[in-house]
Amino acid sequence: MKRNWSLLIAIILVLTTLAGCTGKDEAAEQGADKQTGDQTTQNSEKKVNEFNWEVPDKTIEINFYSGQDNPDNVNKHQAELQKYILEKFNVKLNNIVYDVDQKEKMNLMLASGDYPEVITGLNESQAQQWIDQGKAVEIGQYIDKLGPNIKRQLDTWLKSYYSEDGKLYMLPKYWGLLPIPDYSAHIRNDWYTAMGSPKFETPEQYYEILKQMQATHPKNAKGEKTFALSGIAPVTTNMVPTLAGMWGLQNGYKVSPEGDMTHWVNTQEGFELTKFMNQIYRDGLLDPDTFVNKFDDWKAKFSSERIIGHIGWWWQSWNAGHEVWQKTNKNWKEDQRYVQVALKASGVEKAYLSPKNARSGSFTIITDKAKNPEDIIKWMNFSITDIGTRLIGWGAPNQPDSVWKYENGKWSWVESAKKAIIDGTWNYDNSDKLGQNYLMLVEGQGTMKDDGKSTIWFDQNFNDEAKWKKIMNENLKDTIYDNSMGSITIPANDPLSMTKQQIDDQIETLWSKAVMSKTEDELTKNFNDMKEKLNNTGLHDIEKYRSDVYKERMKTWK
Numbered sequence: 001m002k003r004n005w006s007l008l009i010a011i012i013l014v015l016t017t018l019a020g021c022t023g024k025d026e027a028a029e030q031g032a033d034k035q036t037g038d039q040t041t042q043n044s045e046k047k048v049n050e051f052n053w054e055v056p057d058k059t060i061e062i063n064f065y066s067g068q069d070n071p072d073n074v075n076k077h078q079a080e081l082q083k084y085i086l087e088k089f090n091v092k093l094n095n096i097v098y099d100v101d102q103k104e105k106m107n108l109m110l111a112s113g114d115y116p117e118v119i120t121g122l123n124e125s126q127a128q129q130w131i132d133q134g135k136a137v138e139i140g141q142y143i144d145k146l147g148p149n150i151k152r153q154l155d156t157w158l159k160s161y162y163s164e165d166g167k168l169y170m171l172p173k174y175w176g177l178l179p180i181p182d183y184s185a186h187i188r189n190d191w192y193t194a195m196g197s198p199k200f201e202t203p204e205q206y207y208e209i210l211k212q213m214q215a216t217h218p219k220n221a222k223g224e225k226t227f228a229l230s231g232i233a234p235v236t237t238n239m240v241p242t243l244a245g246m247w248g249l250q251n252g253y254k255v256s257p258e259g260d261m262t263h264w265v266n267t268q269e270g271f272e273l274t275k276f277m278n279q280i281y282r283d284g285l286l287d288p289d290t291f292v293n294k295f296d297d298w299k300a301k302f303s304s305e306r307i308i309g310h311i312g313w314w315w316q317s318w319n320a321g322h323e324v325w326q327k328t329n330k331n332w333k334e335d336q337r338y339v340q341v342a343l344k345a346s347g348v349e350k351a352y353l354s355p356k357n358a359r360s361g362s363f364t365i366i367t368d369k370a371k372n373p374e375d376i377i378k379w380m381n382f383s384i385t386d387i388g389t390r391l392i393g394w395g396a397p398n399q400p401d402s403v404w405k406y407e408n409g410k411w412s413w414v415e416s417a418k419k420a421i422i423d424g425t426w427n428y429d430n431s432d433k434l435g436q437n438y439l440m441l442v443e444g445q446g447t448m449k450d451d452g453k454s455t456i457w458f459d460q461n462f463n464d465e466a467k468w469k470k471i472m473n474e475n476l477k478d479t480i481y482d483n484s485m486g487s488i489t490i491p492a493n494d495p496l497s498m499t500k501q502q503i504d505d506q507i508e509t510l511w512s513k514a515v516m517s518k519t520e521d522e523l524t525k526n527f528n529d530m531k532e533k534l535n536n537t538g539l540h541d542i543e544k545y546r547s548d549v550y551k552e553r554m555k556t557w558k
Helices: 005-023 024-044 071-089 102-112 124-132 140-146 148-161 191-193 203-216 240-246 268-282 297-301 314-328 374-385 388-394 417-422 428-433 465-479 495-515 520-535 538-554
Strands: 059-066 091-097 118-122 170-173 183-188 254-255 261-263 307-313 338-341 354-356 364-365 404-407 411-415 480-482
Touching: 005 338, 024 538, 059 102, 071 091, 071 102, 071 388, 071 428, 091 404, 102 124, 118 124, 118 170, 118 411, 124 170, 124 364, 140 374, 148 170, 148 297, 170 411, 183 191, 183 203, 183 240, 183 465, 191 203, 191 338, 203 268, 203 307, 240 307, 240 354, 268 520, 307 314, 307 411, 307 480, 314 338, 338 465, 374 388, 374 480, 388 404, 495 520, 495 538, 520 538
Parallel strands: 059 091, 059 118, 354 480
Antiparallel strands: 118 364, 170 364, 183 307, 183 338, 254 261, 404 411
């Protein structure tokens, strides 16, 4: 029913006048207070938007640094969602990036004192560095008052983010466990089926198939040599943990039932996976640029059909393979693509290819530059909800290019967008345009609680209906595992942090030398030299630290 504001105001004025004339008419005074209160309530109700967010009178502005990226691209990609949130919520989110190494930039920020009110994308050690220097705000006090959704969503994990003295300085993003694969081996589907789809299980059997493919396709259409396998630098980060998982190691470590953690360099499995890669090299079928390729370099070779196999992120062969070919080849057919497959070394009980960290390894802090931490917590308390996560992950609803609708408190998919994902024709440039995930601060990546199946990743919501995703998930379902306890970072102020950096600085060069050994005897020598140098640098100390933390978590993380 339409409210008659003129009548209401007139009544208030009359009552106020009567109260002023008598000076003693308590009943009239109470009546005026009641009506004024009713009007205030009505005005307040008008400020609650369709997402149940109480829109503030004054714009809340949250500037946050999220790491290294191209500033022009990020500004372009965040613009549409940024505008929508400002209009609907009166909240302005501004994702700040620099095309400078994250570690270097943060050190400069700390030294200069020039940094924004929020920093996200920190590992636990980096977050602790800001905490130790007094640059992070203690937020437990605000969450107790303003963060019921934060408490509800993070549930049992929340206590693990508190310091030993009961303080809370950081919140996770990308928390939660989504049981879909991340890493795998990849094989060219049309060439594989043309061979009669021979069975394979071990890395060696997989390589034999790649060799046969390379013999059939020794050069691409431009006459350039093809290779059985390549890599994206740094290979010890981008490929080795997945290779190690094929030999039964967990994210690069052999974990005993008692919780002892041994780095792959100090295991027989580590030698075997190096021997596997060395064989490909000695056969002349390993891309000679394996240890220097940047992603764009690798993608150019892959999309020009020079690389036959791949070990790494599942999406990489999609992005560099059929997603390119279907745009550039008018005769492209659906089966001209890579499929993702599991490999397991002989005698290994289980392959561990995709580690999951439900607790998260990426954190957000509010810095001492924040003038109103309460406002930031209010926003986080909304954005961490399931509907808030949809907004941040999927982009604005009800727009011409949206992937979802939101009306009368209910959401649904835009069928054309859903169909594009299912059919494998979705243009991921659209995801960037929508700002999907560009304004993330504390949102989770697991299945949402309100329906038990939605996830922040738009393209992962239809896996049971998308043919090739369904094949991938079926192939890799037994390779996914919860590595929350094994996800361990060393505090930045611990001397072991420097030790780890020294090891990281050496391992790529030392391992590449072992892989590119000319004989098996030379391989053995180079591998043992690598092991000796890294252990002398302090690798055993790293192993002990990780083992101690793991064992403590076995006791306390029940």
